[in-house]
Amino acid sequence: MGKLFDYAPAPESRAIVNIGASYGLFINGEFVDPVDGEPFKTVNPASEEVLAEVSAAGPQDVDRAVTAARRAFDTTWSRMPGRERAKYLFRIARIIQERARELAVLESLDNGKPIKESRDVDLPLVAAHFFYYAGWADKLKYSGYGETPLGVAGQVIPWNFPLLMLAWKIAPALACGNTVVLKPAETTPLTALAFAEICQQAELPPGVVNILTGAGETGRALVEHSGIDKIAFTGSTEVGKAIAKSVAGTRKRLTLELGGKAANIVFDDAPIDQAIEGIVGGIFFNQGHVCCAGSRLLVQESVADDVLERLRRRMSTLRLGDPLDKNTDVGAINSAAQLQKIRELSQIGEDEGAERWSAACEIPDRGFWYPPTVFTGVTQAHRIAREEIFGPVLSVLTFRTPDEAVEKANNTPYGLSAGVWTDKGSRILSMANRLRAGVVWANTFNKFDPTSPFGGYKESGFGREGGRHGLEGYLR
Amino acid sequence: MSDPSGERLAVRKTYKLFIGGAFPRSESGRSYVVTDTHGNFLANAALASRKDARDAVVAARAAVKPWSKAPAYNRGQILYRVAEMLEGRRAQFVTEVLDAEGVSSSEAARLVDAAIDRWVWYAGWADKYAQALGSSNPVAGPYFDFSTPEPTGVVAVLAPQSSSLLGLVSVVAPVIVSGNAAVVVASEQQPLPAITLSEVLATSDLPAGVVNLLTGLTAEIAPWLASHLDVNAIDLTGAPLELWPELERAASDNVKRVLRPTETEAEWSADPGLRRISTFVETKTVWHPIGV
Missing domain, CATH: 3.40.309.10 (Aldehyde Dehydrogenase; Chain A, domain 2)
Structure with missing residues (x-):
């Protein structure tokens, strides 16, 4: 079968994106240099061009981020009325909408996904997710899962939907009054770092969101840190099982969204x-x-x-x-x-x-x-x-x-x-x-919505993300 | 014919396991001595083995399909029937709880009454929990989208060590009300009320295999259940705390749902809430386009 149609090139401009030469870690509301981490490069998988140099957080960096998150939890975020937390999340949702095109281009550059998907699927869902959970922040007593946050959440996300997975993790955690330390995937750190800037633009209190770039070692240090109360992981079943093993016998709560073979x-x-x-x-x-x-x-x-x-x-x-x-x-x-x-x-x-x-x-x-x-x-x-x-x-x-x-x-x-x-x-x-x-x-497939609970049976994990059910993993 | 002394010699009961609706001895042929809280001999209970645990899992797996497919109304009726059967043998259970826990007879009566009432409470949940835990999801598109809880499958339950009947009922009923099948390890030192409860379950129209009950050493049986690949979830309520990390690690091999033990045994008289039901169900979300 030959080509049915010819298409002229229709490239989206990348001028809208301003990628820095190098990035530090986002801890306590600021970009800081790593203490014991190493730099690594992130590339555009469509061209193998180096996009930026980012920092792999070491154990001390993880400790700093967890400490900042704990302080933010104790002093501001968990004490703030839900209606005020809600407004921060609404702000974030709005800034994401305002910067949607830029973020879509950045996502496609760092991840390799078609712009029509990052533009029409990822980014609208990211904004919608923050908008949805923003509304829950002052309505938790109607959720059926209590109103008490867990504390500091350690969150580890994959590279396939970098910003969307960040939204799935951060939006419900913050709505419930938790603070977070999030590690984006090694190959797709850039939109998470852009999100850190969005937190600054939204004037989110320092330490509520901390972003640590890095690979498996950084993730392990985060998961094993004694100062976190909850781990949310999306990724392979193999790593999910290892995480479940590492938290065995602790009081750390766990939700896992793992592999599939649908x-x-x-x-x-x-x-x-x-x-x-x-x-x-x-x-x-x-x-x-x-x-x-x-x-x-x-x-x-x-x-x-x-x-x-x-x-x-x-x-x-x-x-x-x-x-x-x-x-x-x-x-x-x-x-x-x-x-x-x-x-x-x-x-x-x-x-x-x-x-x-x-x-x-x-x-x-x-x-x-x-x-x-x-x-x-x-x-x-x-x-x-x-x-x-x-x-x-x-x-x-x-x-x-x-x-x-x-x-x-x-x-x-x-x-x-x-x-x-x-x-x-x-x-x-x-x-x-x-x-x-x-x-x-x-009679449909691959549909997602912030109101719709998503998660697995059997070895595909446990816990749900999205909808009222998505609050359960962040409340006690 | 009676004894010349005029006293009739009591007929003792042999306490056995409860697997697949039958009452076998342990395949290992082993038993252990159960005493009351003063150390007086009560019975020789079966000392369940790894093989017994595996047989119980097979029986439970076979029961999952018919039990989970039974209408919720029917499951509720059967759980209520359990309460009826328990009520009819109330005096026997008061004696057994008194012997097992060394409480006063009025406290034993209160515990039995609470256990009976707990079956009634969970019987009522059978056709309601799905409405409490499920949802219709207002997605931003022309789709009908709803989420319903479904039983997770086979659940291993380590029953509480202190509360021999009320605690046991409080962990078993919420597991089976949604359609799961359970493999229960009874309180190690106080297993007799559990075995007598299985006689009640056997005569309440509960399908064979929905509840399987093992007596013996928790530390011996639990690791086999925690690592069993055909067990979907494990309730560690009755796990000795020093065993908990090892059991939870073993459970991760097939991503079991784990309910962790607490530092001290729960106050079983308190309102149980929905957590013991919700921990052992899976949420399924179904999408369908809306169109012409």
Whole structure:
């Protein structure tokens, strides 16, 4: 299949973003140099160009940040009336809206995601999340979870939705009266540092939000620090388990949002064209760097050939390339390490006998890229059907009966999300009941909203983010 | 025929385990002596083994599907039936609690009454907790979006060590009311009221395997349950504090939901709140487009 359409370049200007040459840590309301941390570089994954030098916080830096957060908790934030905390959060939400374009461009530069996603999905959701939880700050007594904050929250977030994950963590924590020390991912620190500036613009009291950049070691020092009362982590199941082990026997509260291997189930009576859009959005949105991605397509045998043919045709129209181009559908893989992992698991898929098909697309000379790929002939035993690839790689399995679909969908240690495509209402509800997953999208996929609780069953973690439920992890 | 002295020799009960609706001895053939608080012999209780614990998990897993699919109204009726059966054997439980805990007979009666009332309280929650914990979510788009709590699956419960009946009921009822199945390790030193409670459960139309009860050494059985990959959650209420870190570490291997122990045993007469239900449910959010 050749190109259906030609597109002229439509790049979003990066002039709106002013990236500093180097950044310190954001502690107690100020950017400070690290005491015992090392500098490291963050790169644009689409070009491998160095964007800035940032600081990896060492144990003493972590200690300083936790101390600042504790002081802010004791002296200001936990004592402030909820209605005043609310107004700070509303302020932050407004500043994010005001600076949305700048933040979207910065997110795409540092993460590699298409500008149309950072602009139309990430940033609107980030602002909405602060707006939603702002309103809770003076209404906690109606939440059903009490009104007492926990204290200092240590928060560790991933690189796939850097600013959105920050919002999911910081907004409910602050609304409930906690203070935070947040560590953004090693490869995507820049929007969190921009958020630190936003805290300054909002005149948030010093120490309420502290941002420590760094890698795994910084995260470990934060999680193991005796001065924190709560840990909120989003990331891999492997690291999540290690964190759960490290807090065992302590009074630190924990919420975990971990990996997934979602089944996207297409029945023969599904609206096929809509399902194709849902399948494509389910796995290729954000290059498949989505913990709830629909990475296993379960398609009913009778329509499998038709679905696959239409899927390949649709995949051929996806435009891979410059994340800042407004026509781009598939951006860059976030890092060389992630690209390596995607390649390895894909190779294993071939070695184990699955059939690979990738959309024909031009791969740019520089940067980290992986074409949208689909594997057919996949069995439940294949590693590409069991392990989270976290890339634009879809594994296709077939089924004959609803029972078989449920059995296969639930046959995983994960349980984060699932999709169901059918025209039959009673079947949707029955499938939704039987799927062991925290989010079930029926005739849609990858939808998010600040009012809607999100989180996993089984080894996909525990606790919910979003909605009234999202307050539970920050109150006692 | 009676004894020439005129005194009738009592028929003693053999205290066994409760697994899958049956009352087996420990497969290990072991037992241990249970005494009252003065050290007088009460019974030989079964000393459950690792294999017994694993059998109990298998029985519990098989019970999860039918029990969680039972209508909430039906689960409520069965929990209420437990209260009825307990009420009918009130005098027996007063004697057992008195022996086990060494309290006064009026205190024992109060504890039994409170235990009966607790079943009634949780029976009422069966068809209400989902409304208290669930939500309809006003998302910014044309979608119908709602969140409902569902049972997490198989829950291991280390029952409190001091409160042999009220404490036990207070940790078991909230686990099963939502549709979970439980593997319960009874109070190590005071297991007899728990075994008698399982006789009540066996005659209350509670499906086999929904509650499985082990007696024995908490420190011996608990690690197998904490590390078991087919157990979804563990309530460490009755865990010895020195064992807690090890059990919680083992539980992390399959990301179990963990309810941690408290420094001192809870005041079981207090309002239980919803936390013991909410800890052992999962919130599921379902989206569907609204259109024509």
